[in-house]
Amino acid sequence: MGALAIKNVTKSFGDTHILKGIDIEIDSGQFLILVGPSGCGKSTLMNIIAGLEAPTTGEVHIGDRMVNNIAPKDRDIAMVFQSYALYPTMNVRQNIAFGMETRGVPKKEQEEIIARVAKMLQMDHLLDRKPSQLSGGQRQRVAMGRALARDPILFLFDEPLSNLDAKLRVEMRTEIKQLHHRLKTTIVYVTHDQIEAMTLGDKIAVMKDGVIQQFGSPQEIYEQPANLFVASFIGSPSMNFIPCHLAEQAGQIGVSLQSEGEARFVPLPNAAKLAGQVGKKVILGLRPEQFDAVENSENSLACKVHLTEPTGPDTMVLTQLNGIEICARLHPRDAKGPGETVRLKPDMTKAVVFDAETETRLA
């Protein structure tokens, strides 16, 4: 059963078009991530799903209902906000109970639910405190508790971890994932953090300027980005983009890579898709981990190391290809020091090629 379907939704404020035709459909129990740079319309889309804003055109379906004309409270959803949005004058217990009171849940049942939620999120000891007496992480927990108390068919999270410090963010991320495994409720989760997107999502929608750039599983998005924007947005450090021209040699289509005065023709996979486009200006996309340090000179290029950035398990090596700064993720054992030369062999089986003009992926 479809849990959420967004059909050709647009949103304009006066003459500014914020959302330009969004189509998304996910199944029950899936974890959908909306990711994109700030200002791209993620929160606007979220508010439309919640019913806090009306779409200019298009339809929103939750479960098997078309909800365009259904008030937020009747959509059977719960939402967690970036600023937590706790009611400042109420203590934690009252915060959680407020929605249930409005819905007329009997007192006794309310208490049971509060106890269950507090136990699930380990916040029994916080129930009598006011939001101002809580730390950021605790407020976050209360905001989640308030959503859990509703037991909705759809959870909406709008950048719930953005206000936390790095360590807490990672902890809460894991906790949210565990919670999803346990509850199996459908979740729509907004973030501008691509790592959060990759680690949490079953499905990711990458947005830019109110348009979905790509919608797919994390692996699809990572390995087969639809365009230059998606490729650069997902992955850290970012994919290397090397400008070159399509060439043909010995019946194979490939590109020429140069470094330190040495040029080498490397054949491309999926050459079939590139047939007949020889001479075209393209951008070759190679992720940092798609470089290997090798000793022999076959299919490899000598590159001068500019800078190294050890991260512990790997070392990022900054060097140049085709006159462009690139980054290679090497085993610390293979990484040379600045000024030294390392022979890099690109793994072309996972290489992607973008049209230099339209920026869409060719192969």
Add this chain to the structure above:
Amino acid sequence: MSSPTQPAQYGFAERWLPRLVLAPSFLLTLIFIYGFITWNGYLSFTSSRLLPSFNWAGLTQYHALFALERWWVAVKNLFIFGGLFIGGAMAIGIALAILLDQKIRAEGALRTIYLYPMALSFIVTGTAWKWMLNPGLGLEKLMHDWGFTNFTFDWLVNSDMSIYTVVIAGLWQSSGFVMALFLAGLRGIDDSIIKAAQIDGASLPRIYWKIILPALRPVFFSTLMILSHIAIKSFDLVVALTGGGPGFASDVPATFMYAMAFTRGQMGLGAASATMMLMTVAAMVVPYLYSELRRSRNA
């Protein structure tokens, strides 16, 4: 200022300049506020009449004050005016703020219109309303000219009702100010709190009543303080609007004090009434200041 860890290069000037700069205003405050409060307190225990004298008279002036019908009229008027003015300005101001908070068009213009009366002095307000409420000049005459000859609105010259005209003019002047204070408070409330409450299913009145207005408690108390202060000190508005009249029907303690001390040659009596007013204000302000100071020290 001069903490023991202060670096040695801070010389004489650095240490004394702040004190030197503050000294004149400190001295002036000391003399013209606390000095005169003390002097007024002393005068209230003397038999001063037209001019200050130093004949100790004990509590005579207070006995005289409490026996005077005009004083009790003034006190009663203060309660009527204070209660209606504070309650009314608060209610109208909050209502206007909530209405303006609904993201309506032309909000800027409306806000200015409501706030504008605050830019006028009470004298101007009082005079303008005196003309408007004057049966021979203003509203009543207008209605008569339009043909509603049965219409009467003579509160200004009716000794039972004249204090209420002061309330009307006071509300007109101050409601916009209350609105501005509450609007600022409302704007300070995180939008997503309201969204969360909407998803929780609360109606707009319930959101305001249960979540937003309770969060504006500090604004409420500051506004209450300011309004009470205006109410107790109200002098110019009454003088310009009714002059305390008809007779002394719309006297308030401040006009009473002025009349006694400066026009009727009863300086001791005036001083006693001034002391009573000071005590009333102190009874309200001191606990407030105390709680505020304690809160900021705990924070």
